[in-house]
């Protein structure tokens with residue numbers, strides 16, 4: 132333990148008599164005792180964190196069968212996920228027209244938090260056979276290592292020839308009008324590991340869409356009624 | 363429940379045959395079932411929040427005797443709190459010289475989180491008899507009401523004549539040099555209810571100093587050794 136700091140303002144004397152020494156000693160003892168009490172408080176805080184983690188893990192497990200059932204039901208609804216994404220303002224802003232077409236083959240989304248929760252999560256995207264790439268699943272995974280440094284990794288997308296949506300010049304489709312010719316593709320996100328500690332799209336899917344995707348799927352109704360394209 | 367949104371992109375036909383109707387009906391049923399599953403997930407989420415709150419409350423209670431013991435020990439150390447505050451960069455920035463003198467009479471600080479935690483907290487400041495004001499306790503309290511709106515209230519400070527540190531022109535003390543003549547007083551914070559939802563000083567005391575005030579008290583040592591005023 133460190134010794135007590137001098138409190139010069141309230142003690143202008145430079146001589147150090149016996150009474151002073153006794154007071155210094157008592158203060159030093161008090162500091163050591165505070166330090167011991169603080170260790171007890173720190174232990175309680177650690178126990179509290181562990182218990183809260185166990186509650187979170189218990190409920191993560193309890194939620195799984197409902198997520199499974201929800202995925203099975205969602206699979207019965209064509210274009211569920213692309214509709215939910217298009218209706219989510221932040222995700223929608225990341226989608227160009229080609230992305231929206233490719234995402235019509237997205238049949239299932241899964242968010243998996245790792246067992247100790249604080250260490251990271253993974254998002255799995257399952258695709259039907261499609262003209263764009265040969266993978267049937269794309270995944271992006273976010274980790275915090277032991278020292279708290281974030282990193283991410285993801286599936287390499289096996290694009291079909293001329294179909295790589297992340298390469299603007301390869302988009303092909305001559306004659307098709309595109310209003311946002313130079314907009315980056317949603318699929319570029321899989322290869323972007325620049326901000327793994329605060330991946331905006333990853334966190335929107337995990338924290339906003341995954342807890343209740345139905346509300347975004349259904350939001351299109353409102354759009355159709357108030358806006359509407361008259362087609 | 364709302365009905366399924368039309369998925370016009372994948373269904374260009376306008377005629378609505380029997381097979382279409384059957385498919386629409388099945389999708390509508392799936393949506394209703396997703397809604398039911400979602401209600402179950404929502405219930406689990408509420409239960410999880412309640413259990414986590416109970417863990418937090420249990421540990422809040424378990425910590426109390428240690429906080430009490432710590433306060434008793436801190437009371438044996440003259441100028442503990444003013445030293446901790448001066449050594450905390452954010453709090454220190456709010457203290458002028460008069461504040462530091464008045465805070466030498468601060469003997470005890472208490473942070474109390476309300477039983478349901480999310481609804482707010484109170485900070486109590488206990489003072490020895492002092493030349494500045496007659497209160498022996500000043501408190502500031504932060505609430506979130508049922509609709510989530512924040513508010514704060516605090517003790518009215520009963521300043522002695524000519525001692526009101528929140529009124530610059532009343533500071534008195536002619537002939538005393540003040541390097542920051544027009545700096546606002548720490549004590550103005552008690553009367554400032556403008557940002558109750560994110561009170562910076564309140565949150566620094568609650569979340570940063572209160573969990574371990576000793577580390578800030580002791581930080582002065584380091585300052586003295588590396589800096590030092592040579593007096």
Ligand SMILES: [Ca+2]
Pocket residue numbers: 142144145146147148151
């Ligand atoms: Ca002395």
Ligand SMILES: [Ca+2]
Pocket residue numbers: 373375376377378379382
């Ligand atoms: Ca039809």
Ligand SMILES: [Mg+2]
Pocket residue numbers: 201202203205238239240241
């Ligand atoms: Mg699903």
Ligand SMILES: [Mg+2]
Pocket residue numbers: 432433434436469470471472
């Ligand atoms: Mg105390």
